[in-house]
């Protein structure tokens with residue numbers, strides 16, 4: 001755990017944030033208390049960081065991690081379908097460093113550094129400097145990684161509660177700090193009409209021996225062609241349909257994905273399909289990562305830090321965004 005703290009402090013000093021002027025003290029054992037809303041990769045990562053800084057953190061989500069959009073993701077760390085580009089790149093670069101460290105313990109974390117090809121895109125120099133040429137990027141097995149994050153959160157004293165926040169005020173009534181990582185749920189919770197779903201469909205197939213990832217995806221195209229090797233099979237993708245919300249896999253779409261991938265790797269034409277998956281990317285024209293003060297329902301105020309709208313790159317930017325969210329939360333101990 002000490003090594004993890006050292007690693008995070010190298011990513012950015014998270015103890016120098018602004019001081020809270022919260023009227024709601026609600027801490028435990030002298031530390032400040034927080035409710036994190038949302039247990040996908042964004043909420044879990046942020047909750048880990050806050051709990052490891054000594055805050056008393058409760059994580060609210062009516063769903064288990066394996067039911068989230070985060071569990072559907074291909075798991076390749078690459079800044080795709082996320083805005084604003086420049087900030088996303090900074091978050092991705094900082095996250096890369098932490099993922100590279102997690103990749104030193106792949107069976108535990110589910111993170112590996114894997115070589116691949118992206119024929120259609122010229123990555124920004126900051127990204128190429130990290131990934132090399134040809135690129136070697138983090139590939140995250142979400143079936144291992146989400147439980148790893150959960151274990152790390154609980155080891156740091158965090159508590160998971162299977163409950164939905166009906167409003168931000170409900171959470172504010174229970175803690176001086178609320179961190180809103182509700183993804184697509186922010187549409188209703190905030191409410192924020194700028195958040196919209198970008199539907200993605202993928203398949204998991206038996207891997208005929210492919211060890212490198214391949215991605216042909218332009219930012220705006222609704223059909224992409226990619227495969228990502230994972231320990232449980234090869235993920236084939238994909239689609240990106242703006243505003244579509246049907247979570248049922250479409251057989252014709254699945255066939256078209258296999259055809260496109262087989263045009264690149266012919267062995268994929270005959271491979272056995274293990275699973276169909278659909279997820280809704282929580283897209284926003286600009287990720288919302290900022291703080292505001294909200295009423296706590298008792299005449300005081302709580303600090304609310306928003307961290308949502310990460311579109312097609314939530315895993316890729318998760319650690320960088322969590323560090324910025326922690327800065328906005330401020331120091332772990334109560335100061336007023």
Ligand SMILES: Cc1cc2nc3c(=O)[nH]c(=O)nc-3n(C[C@H](O)[C@H](O)[C@H](O)COP(=O)(O)OP(=O)(O)OC[C@H]3O[C@@H](n4cnc5c(N)ncnc54)[C@H](O)[C@@H]3O)c2cc1C
Nearest residue numbers: 038040042070074075076165183185200279313314315316
């Ligand atoms: C097909 C597909 C492939 C993808 N591939 C990649 C990839 O290779 N690399 C990458 O970086 N990204 C990828 N993504 C994008 C990535 O999955 C998302 O950006 C990421 O999962 C967003 O994480 P999140 O935690 O914000 O949202 P989610 O995982 O959706 O979690 C949000 C959680 O908030 C909870 N919630 C909502 N409202 C409330 C409330 N009122 N109270 C309590 N809880 C609430 C929900 O129940 C949910 O569990 C992919 C997405 C899809 C669909």
